[in-house]
């Protein structure tokens with residue numbers, strides 16, 4: 001299998017051939033095109049992982065070609081090569097989503113270094129973000145493309161679709177990866193606490209401010225700050241976040257001095273921001289500022305092809321239950337897993353597999369080991385008139401109690417808290433959630449220690 005498919009675009013034949021020889025010598029599959037127009041023709045017929053194009057082409061320019069390629073398929077990585085570097089065109093190309101910008105002369109080592117990094121990051125991402133559905137592949141390529149830039153990213157998706165995973169991977173594949181990734185769940189803190197958490201405070205700024213404290217924006221200097229559940233922030237705080245993004249400086253609560261910060265922001269939400277905008281609960285200016293690069297995390301029911309690889313991954317990662325190693329999943333169980341709608345998405349699947357391992361009796365996950373709501377796809381489907389109801393898997397047993405996902409999640413959380421004697425850190429580990437997500441859920445469900 002070739003290491004990857006690359007298209008080289010240059011109007012000088014000799015240059016095209018040089019690049020092609022270097023790439024093929026390293027095991028890549030390479031095709032060439034003499035113009036932007038010819039490149040688009042080739043791209044219409046087949047997929048390339050990477051396009052390397054000269055900036056100055058006769059006819060369509062490299063930047064125009066970049067725009068055309070990315071509007072047709074935003075997942076292709078594009079590298080631009082130029083002999084006449086201009087800051088203006090570099091900015092333009094970066095805005096349009098160029099993967100990297102190379103200055104001529106590009107020698108063999110430099111070319112292979114850049115190409116190698118594209119495919120290395122791609123391979124590493126595929127190890128952490130599983131699934132071969134087109135939706136997941138598109139997500140991975142999008143991460144690969146935005147990671148090296150400084151752009152603010154907005155990750156959108158339902159609960160449990162992998163938003164935090166995506167945010168962490170963007171950081172890990174960015175030039176900032178040497179510094180720690182910092183995260184805050186905006187929904188988990190009161191407005192005042194969140195403000196001081198984000199921006200810090202001066203000594204005496206409020207009653208409990210016994211000492212000066214640096215906020216996350218300062219601590220994330222030269223790193224990435226993940227603003228999770230940004231849709232749950234107040235309008236006043238949104239204004240302050242916007243200011244930090246625009247001015248690249250912040251002021252501690254109670255402070256008088258602006259502090260310069262170089263922070264890359266990744267935000268996420270499971271809320272419908274457009275609706276919040278209409279309801280006047282989210283600032284339009286912040287919304288447009290954030291959504292320059294949106295990355296959708298599609299719900300699992302829209303990428304059913306990922307269900308089996310994910311289920312097998314969670315199975316392979318699990319501890320043996322009572323000395324029994326569960327190594328396989330029965331075809332009927334796979335069928336039921338694929339047919340189910342997964343309101344809690346990948347996290348729910350992860351728990352369903354864990355539960356099946358504990359409850360099962362053989363070394364294979366059987367249909368009967370799956371949670372009741374999964375065995376009743378018809379009930380879920382009838383609640384959704386638009387969706388065609390999937391054929392029930394063979395061998396289904398009637399189950400009386402219909403457990404909703406929320407009830408199931410709540411029960412899981414209570415169980416984990418009981419098991420850990422309300423140690424939230426350990427319970428979060430058991431649940432595979434971050435501390436703050438669990439904190440937020442405890443609040444959402446109004447759970448209290450008995």
Ligand SMILES: Nc1ncnc2c1ncn2[C@@H]1O[C@H](COP(=O)(O)OP(=O)(O)OP(=O)(O)O)[C@@H](O)[C@H]1O
Pocket residue numbers: 128129130131136157158159160161162163164165166270297310346347350432437
């Ligand atoms: N493509 C994937 N491959 C492997 N694991 C995944 C994938 N997507 C998500 N996961 C796992 O699913 C779980 C939930 O993901 P994550 O916490 O990132 O979701 P989220 O969208 O942030 O959820 P929430 O809205 O509840 O905060 C995590 O354990 C994560 O590692």
Ligand SMILES: [Mg+2]
Pocket residue numbers: 163164228437
């Ligand atoms: Mg999350």
